Amino acid sequence: MIKQYRYAEISIDDIFHRTEEKTDVADAVAEILADVRKNGDEALRRYCERFDGAKLDVLEVSAEERAAAMEAVDPELIAILKEAAANIRAFHEKQKRTDFVITEKDGVVLxxxxxxxxxxxxxxxxGTACYPSTVLMDTIPAKIAGVxxxxxxxPAKGGKINPVILVAAEIAGVDRIFKIGGAQAVGALAYGTESVPRVDKIVGPGNAFVAEAKKQVFGRVSIDMIAGPSEILILGDDTCDAEIVAADMLSQAEHDxxxxxxxxxxxxxxxxxxxxxxERQIPLLPRAEIARASIDNCSKIILAESMTQAVDIANEIAPEHLEVCIDNPFAYLAQIRHAGSIFLGKHAPEALGDYFAGPNHTLPTSGTARFSSPLSVDDFIKKSSFTYYTQQALEQVGEKIVRFAEEEGLQAHGKSVSVRLEKGGTL
Amino acid sequence: MIKQYRYAEISIDDIFHRTEEKTDVADAVAEILADVRKNGDEALRRYCERFDGAKLDVLEVSAEERAAAMEAVDPELIAILKEAAANIRAFHEKQKRTDFVITEKDGVVLxxxxxxxxxxxxxxxxGTACYPSTVLMDTIPAKIAGVxxxxxxxPAKGGKINPVILVAAEIAGVDRIFKIGGAQAVGALAYGTESVPRVDKIVGPGNAFVAEAKKQVFGRVSIDMIAGPSEILILGDDTCDAEIVAADMLSQAEHDxxxxxxxxxxxxxxxxxxxxxxERQIPLLPRAEIARASIDNCSKIILAESMTQAVDIANEIAPEHLEVCIDNPFAYLAQIRHAGSIFLGKHAPEALGDYFAGPNHTLPTSGTARFSSPLSVDDFIKKSSFTYYTQQALEQVGEKIVRFAEEEGLQAHGKSVSVRLEKGGTL
Structure with a gap:
């Protein structure tokens, strides 16, 4: 049975079940990473055999395997994946950014x-999960960024990958696919091996080993995030249908x-x-046991004094998913400051966004929506700034820079400017 | 004496002196952070007394102290700081972004x-350093973002802060200033204490303790980066003036x-x-000893076969600062893929960007320009996506979402959609 609290009875920090999880896999992961770094493909083959029962001469999925997957999957499902991909593409296209240049001052280009x-x-x-939606959500923004x-x-149990995953990769535009899982896959991507090229950023969810490996290679490569348990906060008023709200809560609870x-x-x-x-719906679910544990131990109903207070609570919690199950949801949009993905109104269940609508489903968890964003095209670009001055432009400001440098006690900084002023047009 | 290599003689990884530095301050920092988290202001006062020799009843800088600083500093220097701030503001204003909305499909708003x-x-x-430029560079993008x-x-040695730092804070628009340094300051910002409010992101450089503390609180709050030693790569051809190139190299070398x-x-x-x-210029510098060590141990001259190859080398190295000391620098701009800040032409020394031109001087080091960017307005915003569907819009795609959810083995996800389809207009 889910627990109910009045807002005054519970501290904000206790509303979501956010524990600072400790895992003791750090040493094991460090060992795997060092092994992959040192022994490359040989280490990868060893792990594939040990963990996935796959004896692989070639680690890469062949063009034939990719083509065969397209034949093996129900065309109706392929069409749905393609429609979802088109929606995801349309949304993320709007995130593309352009260079800028400033030429307002004489002789200065920035x-x-x-x-x-x-x-x-x-x-x-x-493993048991097969998430083609994740393939689409993680690949399409990279593709649009121009990676x-x-x-x-x-991972390929017995050397085989679920064909739906390969189809999603095809639709999303993945260039190369390798049959490697776990910390060893993260190591291969971070360091590169004979067959796996080194990458600049690693994204995507995974088990405790994968998460720890991403943490350990962070800095050498960029990573998306270390995701915590998934969360939803639903704002509902007296006009809401309880069956629907409960169904939405259970779509979250069945995850984990x-x-x-x-x-x-x-x-x-x-x-x-x-x-x-x-209580009525849980027993009807195939994943009833998981949902039961989530609802009883990690989920709650909070009674607020008003819907205005309810929005304040949402901002304090900064949930990964926020459903505003209210008839005039846009009236609340400006007040919402901290949430990964916002579902507005009574006809936008989270599942719509998980698969289909277009916004990304890789989202900040554990309150990190205070300062983090959904995965986006921004995750796959970086910026360089540039500065050009003519000699005359530098002459106009040079003495000020020298003075500033001296204030900071960095005379060689000043000298790099003053030597140019002294030499004038002779450079 | 600086070492010279032909490009063929040296591996890319050895061109910059990028060691994976190990510090053994992790335990000491963890202890300080736990202390601040538990004991709040009392711990902060203890550290201020121990490390800065400052017995402080009030940790915050008062309005009177801030006003007095404006009186104490040379008006000419204040004018230079204001001009630099205006340039930094003008550049970062261009980084501001706007919301977007997509309304192309009937009944769908994303x-x-x-x-x-x-x-x-x-x-x-x-300590010895006094970097008003850092105050401007770190604060102004946050201000423009709308934080x-x-x-x-x-840190305030003996309870006093250099007035130039206070003036820079005033010009940049800092709201509150505290006399706390080291790992304890990072702890105060990450956890909050009685007098210091908890923040969402911590930026700014610091010693090994500060860097380690930022690493340890990362995840609970966002951080800018863990900066490695500063670096410059200069591309110069036969038309370059050696005195100027050497002066630019020394402006980097004097740092550290x-x-x-x-x-x-x-x-x-x-x-x-x-x-x-x-060799001629080093002995003339106040910081000759530091510059000598940097030039002899960490710096190099690389002979490339052509300037095209030189640009390739720059891209492989992904330097923090890149000077293109060449007459037609814009001809190279499109080829440069990996560099934090690019200085184009013979009249744009790095010092121009460190203080004055406008682009940020907080930059990715150690090759992280492959995937990281200069500090920008983007560092002080985050994004939320939103999804609105009408009942009719959901009805059109609902079955597809149910099918997708079933493919992923998540029936409750499907149920959250199908229950809406069953209930139709009765919500």
Whole structure:
């Protein structure tokens, strides 16, 4: 049974179940990374055999395997994946940015170049889960950014990858795919091996080993984020349908026993009805056991005094997913400051965004929406600034720079300017 | 004496002196952070007394102290700081971004909101260095982003802060200033204490303790970067003036014994002349000892076969600062893919950008320009995406989402859509 609290009874920090999880895989991961760095493909083959039961001469998925996957998958599903990809593309196209240049002062040109990364690595989990949506969500922004080469890695149990994953990779535009999973895949992407090229950024979810490996290679390469358990906060008022709110909470709860689904409402009627609906719906789910643990241990219903207070609570919590299940949702949009992805109105369940609508589903968890953003085209570009001055332009400001440098006690900085002023036009 | 290599003789990884520095301050820093988290202001006062010799009842700089600083500093210097701030503002204004909305499909509204951080923390080092330029460079982008409150901390030896730092803070628009330095300042900003408010992002350079503290609080708050030693790569051809190239290299070398200054040229004439000029100029510098160590141990001259090859080398190295000391520098701009800040032509020494021109001087070091950017307005905003569908719009695509969810084995995801389809207009 889900727990109910009045807002005054509970501290903001206790509303979501956000524990600072400790994992003890750091040493094991460090060992795997060092092994891959030193022994390259030989180490990768050893791990593929040990963890995935796959004896692989060639680690890369062949063009034939990729073509065969397109034949093996239901064309109706392929069409749905293509429509989802088109929606994701349309949304992320709007995130593209352009260079700028400033030429307002005589003899001065300043600007900023937007440059795509050379190479991105997409990690896709294997095992029981099969998430083609993640392939689309992680690859398409990189593609739109103009990344030159996109490398995907995923574990291949017995040497086989789920064909739906390969189809999603094809649709999204992945350049090369490798049959490698776990920390060893992260190591291969970070350091490069004989067959796997080194990348500049690694994105994608994974188990504790993958997350720890991303943490350890961070700095050498860029990473997207270390995601915590998934979360949803639903703002619902007295007009809400309890069956629907409960269904939305369970779509979060079925992910993981650590996932949190929180309803904040000013309606005791809705609170009680959702509580009852959860009890009714949980046993009907294939993943009932997971959902039960999430609802009982990590989820809550919070009674606010007003919907205005409910929005304040949402901002304090900065949830990964925020559903505004209210009839006039745009009235609340300006007040929402901290949330990864916002679902507005009664006809936009989170699942719409997980798969289909277009905005990214790789989102900041654990309150990091205070300062982090959904995965976007920005994650796959970087900027360089540039400065050009003519001799005359430098002469006009040179003495000021010398004075500034002296104030900071850096005479050689000043000298690099004054030597130019002294030499004048003779450079 | 600086070392010279032909490009064929040296590996790319050895051109800059980029060691993976190990510091053994992790335990000491963890202890300080835990202390600040637990004991708040009491711990901060203890550290201020121990490290800065300052017995402070009030940790915050008062309005009177800030006003007095404006009186104490030379008006000419204040005018220079204001002119630099105006240039920095003009450049960073161009980085501002706007929300977007997509309304092309019937009944569908998608969009992205740009939201400034609530609060940013700027760390400013104290001690012998006094860097008002860093105050301007770190604060102004936050201000332009629209950050609601900007908190600065800096150590105050004997309770006093250099008035030039306070003046720079005034000009840049810092809201509150605290007399706290070291790992304890980072802890105060990350966790908040009775008098220091918790921030969402911490930026600014610092010693090994500050860097390690930023690493340890990363995730709880955002940080700018962990900067490595500063670096410059200069592309120069046979038309270059050796005295000027050497002066530019020394402006980098005087920073730190670990700083690197590398010249890549196709001219043996320039290589030899710069080598001789370095020997002539080093003894003339107040910071000769530091510059000598940097030039002899960490700096190099690389002889390329052509300037085209020289640009390739620059891209491989991805330097923090790149000077293109060539007459037609814009001819090279499109070829440059990886560099933090690019200085074009013979009249744009790095010092121009360090202080005055407008682009930021907080830049990616150690090759991270492959995937990282100069500090910018982007560092002080985050994005939220939003999704609105009408009932009719959801009905049109609902079945596809259910099918997709089932493919991923997440039936509750599908159910959150199908329950809406079943209920139709009754929500």
């Amino acid at each position: 600007g900023q170049k937007i440059i795509p990364l050379d190479r991105a690595g997409i990690y896709v989990p294997g 030159r080469e996109i490398i995907m890695t995923t 026993t650590m996932a949190s689904a929180v309803l904040v409402t000013d309606s005791t009627r809705l609170a009680d009805a959702v509580s009852a609906e959860l | 969009g992205q909101k740009i939201i400034p951080l609530d609060r940013a923390g700027i760390y400013v080092p104290g 609601r409150e900007i908190i600065m901390t800096t 014994t670990m700083a690197s200054a590398v010249l890549v040229t196709d001219s043996t004439r320039l290589a030899d002349a710069v080598s001789a000029e370095l």
